[in-house]
Amino acid sequence: MSDYEFGICPYNADHRIMLFRMPKHIVKCEKNYRGPPLKICKYNATHRVLDMEEHLKECAYYRRYVNNQNVQIALTTRIPPMQEDGHDVSTPL
Template sequence: MSYYEFGICPYDKTHRIMLFRMPKHIVKCEKNYRGPPLKICKYNATHRVLDMEEHLKECPYYLRTIDNHAVQIALTSRIAPIQEDGNDANTPL
């Protein structure tokens, strides 16, 4: 019984690699790859795919980034609270 998560090598589907070893394996395996060029996901460099648009629909790292970005937009666009003395929080004292 293994406690590690495994992934499939994007360059050779017969390679089942422990995820923590995937970056090193990809560099090695890419040298022997003779198929169509794969694009590198900018949200996780171990993701190598043919169709980036399709990949981004399912990529958990991309989806997490979008969620975080939405939160940041919500925080920056909120209205500052009004102080009890009647002055707006944005006006200097």
């Protein structure tokens, strides 16, 4: 049993890299990479993919980001709206 999680190097599927070493490995591997340019995921720099839209469908970091955004929205909408025309527009509970 290993204590470490492994990931597959985006530049060479033969490389199985410990996740905590992945950022360094990717920088090194990128220099030797000769394939089509990969896009860097905004939500995790170790995610390098050809098709970002496809990737975001399965990117756990993106999902986490979106969930955080939703939490933010949920929190801000709890604040009652401003009274603009004299009567309270917030729904009484």
